[in-house]
Amino acid sequence: MEALIQQVEEREDELISLLSDLIAFRTPAPPARNTEGIQNRIAEKLRSIGFEVDQWEVYPGDPNVVGSKKGTEPSNFNSLILNGHVDVASVEEDEDWETAPFKAAVRDRMLHGRGAADMKGGVAACLFALQLLHENNVELPGDVLLQSVIGEEVGEAGTKQCCERGYSADFALVADTSDCEIHGQGGVVTGWVTVKSPTTHHDGTRHRMVHAGGGLRAASAIEKMNKLITALQELERDWAVNKSYPGFAPGTNTINPAVIEGGRHAAFVADECRLWITVHFYPDENAASVAKEIEDHLLATAKADLWMKNHPPTFEWGGASMIEERGEVFPSFSIDEEHLAVDDLKEAHEKVFSQPARISMSPSVNDGGWLAEAGISTVCYGPGKLEHAHAVNEQMDIDQLLDYTKTLLCFIVKWCNHPKTCGNMSSSKSQ
Incomplete structure (x- = not known):
């Protein structure tokens, strides 16, 4: 594990390059119907690290991608969904950006660009963590799925369709903007x-x-x-x-x-x-x-x-799209603090950040409610500050992104090595 964490530091340029590549795809919603390019790129990346890929159109020009990697003992060990959306907030012509919004720029350890915080930074971290596990031949007994979805910015059914398509797991982590706090939501x-x-x-x-x-x-x-x-x-x-x-x-x-x-x-x-x-x-x-x-x-x-x-x-x-129907619904979800996965995530966070993880409720909303509504215990835990999301000169703290990626590595390895019988019990309850 220490060797994997060290690689995150040593290969920082690769992570920054990956995030910069994702930002370069112009995927604002509205207008939406523009994510095919980035989703093809993510699907290609997932295949290159041993994932099977399912890709389908939610709307013309807006496909979902789900990458799945079977564990060595999937019926006995815990499975995990990592979830993120690739659409970003719109950019208006009269906005006064200091840098080009779709060309990543690094200044004083901050990476600027539309989607850096919300939430291409989180997607890049998930992909990079999975890449490191693959390249270091880390075989997990439990399944891992990455859901790269569309439509979150406009209330569309990217994540909901993943659930309706039958994708499930013992736990789900939405890598959306939470400043590396563990969030539920209204x-x-x-x-x-x-x-x-x-x-x-x-x-x-x-x-x-x-x-x-x-x-x-x-x-x-x-x-x-x-x-x-x-x-x-x-x-x-x-x-x-x-x-x-x-x-x-x-x-x-x-x-x-x-x-x-x-x-x-x-x-x-x-x-x-x-x-x-x-x-x-x-x-x-x-x-x-x-x-x-x-x-x-x-x-x-x-x-x-x-x-x-x-x-x-x-x-x-309600409605299934702010664009198509001028309406949306985001279900709420609370955090099961007795869940073993939450224990594992808190432990991983404290190991990397050298301080306890904070658990709170987000003042915003994301797709985690659809996963929870499908019966999957879910948290939102991602890099980036809410004050930077949707903002002119959107940005991501590179050091936080690195620490988040390290935390993901620790969490994925530990959770997917827990037997399923422990999945819904905290460590204190199972002793």
Whole structure:
């Protein structure tokens, strides 16, 4: 193990070159449908280190890649999924980057480029760790799978399709941005709230709707939506006071009115208004339960309104793509701190970083919820800081990337050498 760890230091240039190569592929989402090149490169890399590769299109131009390497005794020893996405946050033309976003640049031990932190750094570390194991003839008794997926940035079903395709393991590690902390997460669901009038009115008739004696029972959908936005703020405050979950700052469960669309022209009274909201919820909730809470509250608000009681709002929730359907869901997941794999990961982290691993809940979301929903114990543990993800001049600390790769090596070897009978028991429980 010490020899493998030393090789990470000695071969730093190879890891930096690999990450730079991945960054050079322009894979922003949106627009997406642009990951075929990088996925072919990753598939080629996996084949070169002894992995069998399954590659299929989730969308045209956006394939998933799953590499699998059978262990020497797969039915008796623990298996592992390493998961990462290759799409990156979009880059706008007016952003003031100090370096070209898709050409990696190293400055003061920081590697700059779109995707360095989120999360091509994590993908590169996984690939490099697996390469070192292969080149040093380290045979593991348990299976190892690498899932290189698309669509995470826009809520698409890359990881979900891996689960639906039958890929599973005794434990999963998502190498997404966590600053090398062990993270669980809350969930996210987006929704559309729509207020719609059955009739359309000229702007010149507005006085008859709003002034005494007008006699026209009608309303502006935009103005009625204002009342619903106020109701959402009241519900959000109630959640902050009355709901909590260990590891989350108070009030992390938010209802964000993100986008509003309404009206057809300045010469009309708005006959329709749509509000796009993003809802963060805790691991002891789910998308359906929080959606029902919101619907019940807004319908009660509408019932108290003289016009909306006869024209209540309607709702659409979730979706499989922010691009195709303008909606997404990210399931939550908590960390089973009694799981032996978590013990192994903490031990590996402390060995390399010389300090205890921190376990916390992420304020963001990633694909780990789909793995957990498929019944796989999962953590997010990856290099890079959240403040650098999606940011102009996105960057990765090279020294942290090296230490993360060393930790992965230690963890993979130890976990895949544990007999399956120990898989769901902590070391303290199994003694």
